[in-house]
Amino acid sequence: MMLFVIAGTREIIRAGGTHSSQVRHCPQCGQPMRFRDATRRTYLTLFFIPILPLGAGRDGLACDGCNTWIAPEAYRLGGMETV
Numbered sequence: 001m002m003l004f005v006i007a008g009t010r011e012i013i014r015a016g017g018t019h020s021s022q023v024r025h026c027p028q029c030g031q032p033m034r035f036r037d038a039t040r041r042t043y044l045t046l047f048f049i050p051i052l053p054l055g056a057g058r059d060g061l062a063c064d065g066c067n068t069w070i071a072p073e074a075y076r077l078g079g080m081e082t083v
């Protein structure tokens with residue numbers, strides 16, 4: 001009997017409903033966008049379905065346009081200028 005298991009990992013971004021008040025330049029879109037609070041977490045996947053969270057999630061911001069996740073240090077240290 002042969003059994004194939006396709007396992008991997010996938011990062012999932014869960015955006016909250018809270019918008020930051022500032023508009024920032026998104027490094028991905030290159031546009032001034034609003035950002036939401038968002039948590040990024042890595043999941044173990046089986047057959048491309050997320051099964052198990054691996055480690056703790058990381059809080060950050062997600063772009064409203066392209067959903068790119070931004071690490072806290074990126075926007076706190078001035079990597080993203082506000083508009």
Ligand SMILES: [Zn+2]
Nearest residue numbers: 026029063066
């Ligand atoms: Zn964007």
